[in-house]
Amino acid sequence: MTMTAVPFADAGLPAVRVQRQTPSGRIALTLALAALVALVAMPWWASTGTIRWILELCCYLAVAQMWNLLAGYAGLVSVGQQAFMGAAGYALFVLAQTYGINPFLAVFLSLLVPAVLAVPTYFLLHRLEGPYFSIGTWVVAEVFRLVSTNLPLVNSGAGMSLRVMKDYSAFERNVAMSLLCATLLLVTLGGSYWLLRSRFGLALIAMRDNPVAAASQGVQVGRLRFLIYVAAAVGCGLAGAIYFMAQLRITPGSAFDPMWANLAIFIVMVGGIGSIEGVLIGTLIFFVADRWFGEYGASYFVVLGLMTLAVALYARTGIWGAIARRWDAPWFPIGRRLIDPQQGTKGETR
Amino acid sequence: MSAVLSTHGLVARYGDFQALYGVDTELGAGECVALIGANGAGKSTFLRAVMGLLPVAREMVRLDGEPVGGTAPDRMVQKGVAIVPEGRRLFTGMSVEDNLRVAIDQAARAAGKAGARAGGKGGWTLKRVHDLFPILAEKARTPVQSLSGGQQQMVAIGRALLCQPRVLLCDEISLGLAPKVIREIYAALPEIRAAGTAVILVEQDVGLAQSASDRLYCMLEGRVTLAGKSAEISRAQIGEAYFGVGHAVA
Amino acid sequence: MQWLDALIQGVLLGGMYAQYALGMALMFGVMRIVNISHGDLVILLSLIGISLASAFGLGPLPVLVALVPLAVLIGFVLQKTVLNRVVGNDPLPSLIATFGLSIALQNLMLQIWSANSRSLPGYGLESRSIEIGGIYIGLLPVIVLAVATGLTWGLDLMLKRTRFGRALRAAAADVEAAAMTGIDPRAVYALATAAAVGILGFAAVFQALRSTVAPADGPAQLIYAFEAVIIGGMGSVWGAFIGSMVLGISQAIGFRIDPGFGVLAGHIVFLFVLATRPQGLFGRA
Numbered sequence: 001m002t003m004t005a006v007p008f009a010d011a012g013l014p015a016v017r018v019q020r021q022t023p024s025g026r027i028a029l030t031l032a033l034a035a036l037v038a039l040v041a042m043p044w045w046a047s048t049g050t051i052r053w054i055l056e057l058c059c060y061l062a063v064a065q066m067w068n069l070l071a072g073y074a075g076l077v078s079v080g081q082q083a084f085m086g087a088a089g090y091a092l093f094v095l096a097q098t099y100g101i102n103p104f105l106a107v108f109l110s111l112l113v114p115a116v117l118a119v120p121t122y123f124l125l126h127r128l129e130g131p132y133f134s135i136g137t138w139v140v141a142e143v144f145r146l147v148s149t150n151l152p153l154v155n156s157g158a159g160m161s162l163r164v165m166k167d168y169s170a171f172e173r174n175v176a177m178s179l180l181c182a183t184l185l186l187v188t189l190g191g192s193y194w195l196l197r198s199r200f201g202l203a204l205i206a207m208r209d210n211p212v213a214a215a216s217q218g219v220q221v222g223r224l225r226f227l228i229y230v231a232a233a234v235g236c237g238l239a240g241a242i243y244f245m246a247q248l249r250i251t252p253g254s255a256f257d258p259m260w261a262n263l264a265i266f267i268v269m270v271g272g273i274g275s276i277e278g279v280l281i282g283t284l285i286f287f288v289a290d291r292w293f294g295e296y297g298a299s300y301f302v303v304l305g306l307m308t309l310a311v312a313l314y315a316r317t318g319i320w321g322a323i324a325r326r327w328d329a330p331w332f333p334i335g336r337r338l339i340d341p342q343q344g345t346k347g348e349t350r
Numbered sequence: 351m352s353a354v355l356s357t358h359g360l361v362a363r364y365g366d367f368q369a370l371y372g373v374d375t376e377l378g379a380g381e382c383v384a385l386i387g388a389n390g391a392g393k394s395t396f397l398r399a400v401m402g403l404l405p406v407a408r409e410m411v412r413l414d415g416e417p418v419g420g421t422a423p424d425r426m427v428q429k430g431v432a433i434v435p436e437g438r439r440l441f442t443g444m445s446v447e448d449n450l451r452v453a454i455d456q457a458a459r460a461a462g463k464a465g466a467r468a469g470g471k472g473g474w475t476l477k478r479v480h481d482l483f484p485i486l487a488e489k490a491r492t493p494v495q496s497l498s499g500g501q502q503q504m505v506a507i508g509r510a511l512l513c514q515p516r517v518l519l520c521d522e523i524s525l526g527l528a529p530k531v532i533r534e535i536y537a538a539l540p541e542i543r544a545a546g547t548a549v550i551l552v553e554q555d556v557g558l559a560q561s562a563s564d565r566l567y568c569m570l571e572g573r574v575t576l577a578g579k580s581a582e583i584s585r586a587q588i589g590e591a592y593f594g595v596g597h598a599v600a
Numbered sequence: 601m602q603w604l605d606a607l608i609q610g611v612l613l614g615g616m617y618a619q620y621a622l623g624m625a626l627m628f629g630v631m632r633i634v635n636i637s638h639g640d641l642v643i644l645l646s647l648i649g650i651s652l653a654s655a656f657g658l659g660p661l662p663v664l665v666a667l668v669p670l671a672v673l674i675g676f677v678l679q680k681t682v683l684n685r686v687v688g689n690d691p692l693p694s695l696i697a698t699f700g701l702s703i704a705l706q707n708l709m710l711q712i713w714s715a716n717s718r719s720l721p722g723y724g725l726e727s728r729s730i731e732i733g734g735i736y737i738g739l740l741p742v743i744v745l746a747v748a749t750g751l752t753w754g755l756d757l758m759l760k761r762t763r764f765g766r767a768l769r770a771a772a773a774d775v776e777a778a779a780m781t782g783i784d785p786r787a788v789y790a791l792a793t794a795a796a797v798g799i800l801g802f803a804a805v806f807q808a809l810r811s812t813v814a815p816a817d818g819p820a821q822l823i824y825a826f827e828a829v830i831i832g833g834m835g836s837v838w839g840a841f842i843g844s845m846v847l848g849i850s851q852a853i854g855f856r857i858d859p860g861f862g863v864l865a866g867h868i869v870f871l872f873v874l875a876t877r878p879q880g881l882f883g884r885a
Contacts, residue, residue: 077695079636124871127878128830130691131634135826136874139867142823146864258819262703269696301707308700312693313685401780427782439777441770452770455763456782513782 021333028331036186042178043171051174055246057287058181060263062188062239064271065279066232067264069192072274073204074228075211077130079261080137083121083144084114084233085240086255090148092241093160093250098153103164104176107241114237117144118230126225138258145256159251162244180242188235193276196334200224205334208274266304269311272320276332281319353412354379354548355400355431355517360410360419362392362399369395371572377517382539382549384563384580386556388592391569393552394436397519401433402426413517428460432515436522438506440494447490449505450476453512461514474545479508482538500531507535511542518542518549524558536562556588570594605735606856607849612738614848615745616810618841619803620825621832622748622755623796625840628829630772630792631687633694635678637702639821641797644705645671645804646813647713650720660722660809668801675797679790687789702818709815720808744806751799752841759837768792820863827870833880842882846873 021029039058042051063081070076091110096103125136149157165173195201206214207221215221244250263286271282293300311318317325324330353376360373370392377383385393399406402423411419413429421429441449454476480487483504489497494505503523510518524532532555539562543549553559559566560580568576568591576583576591620642627633635641648670649663658666682701686693728739759765770778771788779785807813807821824847832843847866854865873881 071692075692077692079695079699124874127874130632131628131695132826132830134691134695135634135636135823136830138819139823139827139870143864143867143871146860146867150858150860150864262699265696265699273692298707298710302704302711305700305702305704305707309682309697309704310700312697312700313682316693403776403780422784423776423779424782424784427780433780435777435780439774439780441773441777443773444766444769448766448769452766452778452783453781455766459763460782509781 022330024329024331025333032189036182039182039185040178042181043174048170048174051177052246055177055181055242057283058184059239059243060267060286061279061283062184063236063260064264064267064283065188065192065276066235066239067261068268068273068276068279069195069228069235070232071265072268073196073208074225075207076225076229077134078137078229078232079134079258079265080139080141081232081236081264082240082256082258082260083137083141084118084236085243085260086141086144086148086250086252086257087113087117087240088237089240089244089250089255090154090160092245093162094154096164097160097162100164103162103245104180107180107238107245110241111234111237114233114240115230118233121233122226122229126222138261141256141258145252148252148255157252159249159254162248162250165245165248177242177246180245184238184242187238189276189279191231191235193332193334196276196332201334204228262304266308268318269308270318272318272322272324273316275320275324275330277323277330278318278320280331285319352379353377354381354414355550356412357396357400358410358412360396360399360406362395362404362406364395364404369572370399373569373572373574375567375574375577377548377550379516380543380546380548381565382543382551382563384551384553384559384566385569386553386559386566386588386592387569389554390571392572393569394521395572396569397433397436397521397550397552400426401431401519424456427456427513427515430514430516431519432510432513432517433519434503434506434510434521434523436525438502440502440505440509442495443493445491445493446486446497446505447476449494450479450486450508450512453509457512457514474511474514476512479511482511482541483508500527500535503527503531503535507538511547515547518547519552520549521552522554523551524553524555532558556592560588568592601734602856603853606852608735608737609741610849610852611845612741612745612848613852614828614845615741615748616803616806616844617824617828617847618748618752618844619744619799619806620821621828621840621844622751622837623799624825625829625832625837626755626792626796626799630768631683631694631789632691633683633687634698634826635683635793635796636695636698636822637705637818638698638800638825639823640702640705640709640818641671641674642800642804642807642821643813643815643818644709645674645801646720646808647709647718647815649805650718650808650813651713653720660720660725660805663720664802664805667804668798671801671804672794672798675794675800676790678797679786679793683793684786684789702822706815706818713815715814715816717812717814718808719812720805722809726809740806740809744810747802747806748841748844751802752837755795755799755837764788764791824866827866830880831870831873833883836882839880839882843880846881 042054046054063085067078067081070078088110091113092103092106095101095106095109101109121140125133125140128136148154154160196204203214203219203224206217206219207224211221244255267282267286268279270285271280272278315322355377357373357375360370361368362370373396385396387393395404398404400411402421402425406419408417408419411417413431418426418429441452485501486504486508489501494502497505507523523535536558539549551559551563563580565578566580566583567574568588570591575594576587624634624638627635645667649667652658652666653663682697683694686697722740726740729736730739759769767778767783767788770781771783771785775785828843828847829840830843831846832839832841846869850869851862851866855862
């Protein structure tokens with residue numbers, strides 16, 4: 001796949017080109033690459049404290065984008081992605097702490113657990129219609145929590161600590177965390193962007209707009225949904241493993257905290273569902289709100305809840321939806337525009 | 351002529367797709383008008399727009415001269431317009447009798463609300479519907495999904511009649527049925543009209559439409575291309591209007 | 601004997617769950633909506649009931665008499681202000697809206713009533729029991745089961761025999777066709793939600809009498825109601841009732857095996873039913 005214009009010609013038709021990148025997109029892509037470099041270089045410019053909150057921010061972004069992929073494109077409204085975060089987190093602790101595997105290797109090995117668990121979970125839950133699917137995902141997360149509470153392998157309800165991290169110096173840990181953050185964003189955000197621009201992207205967008213029509217156009221809706229579900233489980237797993245590695249401690253309550261679902265839904269709905277730009281905007285808003293108003297506890301969450309409600313009632317496309325209606329300057333263009341050299345833009349798919 | 355139902359420059363669209371381009375029609379009291387045309391000519395869309403299932407401007411549809419365009423379907427029923435919808439749309443899982451009772455319930459509710467004004471003079475009762483289609487009495491307890499297509503169509507007609515309409519809209523009631531069953535169903539039409547109900551028949555079968563109606567409209571690509579007395583219109587005229595032969599196709 | 605006891609306790613517990621499940625089955629059946637704040641509404645009503653009882657020294661029955669109409673009103677307002685705007689083919693808006701409402705409600709309750717667990721004084725009702733053949737059966741759970749049975753029976757009869765019930769079933773089968781038969785879907789929806797939340801008024805009183813309630817308890821009640829509905833099979837109120845019994849029995853037997861296994865046993869039976877009989881025990885395939 002190329003980022004530049006692809007020549008497109010057909011017998012008898014005027015020569016048109018398919019344009020896939022826009023000026024705003026080039027700027028955003030440059031900024032994204034710069035951010036990625038800054039992320040990797042964190043140990044040389046940021047304090048350990050800064051790295052920690054940036055890591056948290058990266059986890060929010062990743063989890064929110066995974067939820068966006070599920071709910072915004074595949075039509076799978078999950079409220080139980082914490083199941084896979086906790087599962088990978090626990091897998092990391094068991095592999096590194098109990099079996100003594102290098103923790104930085106174990107982060108990636110632990111991703112097998114959410115991948116494997118997502119398969120039977122999907123096949124059980126996809127039988128449930130719309131809203132019932134959602135609550136089903138929540139039940140699965142609860143099952144994981146209760147199993148971990150009763151499982152001696154993970155020290156039951158008492159939880160586990162990642163003491164092996166003490167073997168590494170603070171600088172070594174910072175380097176690892178920075179690399180992991182960059183990997184996380186590259187996999188979840190970059191991966192989504194790549195997916196949406198690939199040939200699956202058109203199918204996904206068709207599915208988002210109308211699953212029945214997409215199916216009749218040859219999109220294998222069922223298979224695509226399954227793949228997205230497993231991919232999102234792995235993405236959330238990676239976020240979970242990195243998050244809990246930084247926390248150094250995991251308990252059933254923290255591992256399978258429904259808070260992650262709240263956060264993902266808030267970020268995506270307020271930012272704008274079905275777009276990567278929305279996730280970035282939503283995460284920024286949530287993060288700032290959390291820093292400024294987090295201390296107000298319950299009343300802060302009342303406002304958060306009411307905002308989510310208000311978006312669902314009055315502004316389903318969120319902030320990015322409102323922006324995109326006014327200015328046609330996507331940061332991450334996924335559409336294809338037909339350019340007629342004589343007349344300019346002819347038509348597009350978005 | 352005092353029209354009970356009329357449309358004036360009726361325009362309707364599905365999203366970006368415009369399906370009707372200014373349709374003018376008139377239905378006199380007690381009259382039976384047929385609406386014919388090829389697939390996709392806009393016949394069903396016309397009925398949906400009249401019934402309030404598609405957004406249309408207020409002035410585009412008039413009932414007894416009163417602008418009613420875009421009124422919600424349940425309010426249209428209360429005002430005396432009922433529809434036998436395309437595909438019958440029965441309440442699956444419910445018995446024949448319960449399907450009919452839903453209409454009786456709502457008509458009674460509307461009558462209670464507005465006095466005797468809203469309902470038609472038809473005075474349709476369960477018994478009269480049973481007299482019209484005796485099989486429905488026999489199958490009263492049967493779930494509608496296990497009926498034959500013709501029987502289901504009878505339930506759909508019975509249900510619409512029990513709404514006590516002054517205007518009955520019928521969307522392709524012969525579709526997919528055997529000729530014998532179609533005759534049986536069309537045999538009910540005189541009795542329905544005798545009750546003072548005006549009827550709009552949307553029909554694919556031109557011969558059937560022509561013989562059953564007083565007047566007919568032929569539609570093509572969202573426009574009326576022919577209107578006139580059914581008995582006076584020739585086959586050739588219909589063919590021309592139906593297929594757009596001789597018309598500049600937009 | 602121990603297992604017979606577990607079975608009986610399970611059925612009695614199922615009576616409690618049935619009071620949650622009925623409303624959910626009704627709302628999903630008619631509107632294809634799941635109200636995520638379903639459990640939070642129970643807790644909200646419980647806490648209001650507890651506050652009423654302590655402020656005016658009311659017994660359980662007057663609290664019930666006050667709460668059910670309040671619940672009906674809440675349901676009606678919920679439908680008019682929120683759910684009518686999000687009902688439709690796409691499940692996302694209704695899920696997100698009620699999800700946001702759930703978070704707001706939980707935290708609002710936390711602010712008003714604090715995180716403490718509370719219960720409704722039963723004036724001795726909660727400790728009375730009957731002994732049958734060496735098994736002690738609490739009077740209160742028996743009342744709960746009796747009320748649940750009565751509500752299920754009444755709801756079923758209402759759906760089958762009344763004008764409103766027929767309108768509800770018609771709207772559930774084909775909402776557009778229902779509108780074309782003179783039914784105002786929004787009016788039917790509002791009444792359905794009012795009935796569903798009204799039943800939660802009963803659940804709120806009995807939940808607060810049987811055990812304790814705290815602002816964070818709602819999600820668990822939502823999940824139990826959901827499991828009962830799916831186990832029983834969608835589309836029938838008796839299905840939801842039987843599903844509640846199966847869930848209650850599973851939890852009670854699981855609890856006997858290991859106290860930490862009770863709730864998990866219920867989840868496992870739910871997943872097992874989902875794997876082997878996705879239409880539910882009483883659902884049509």
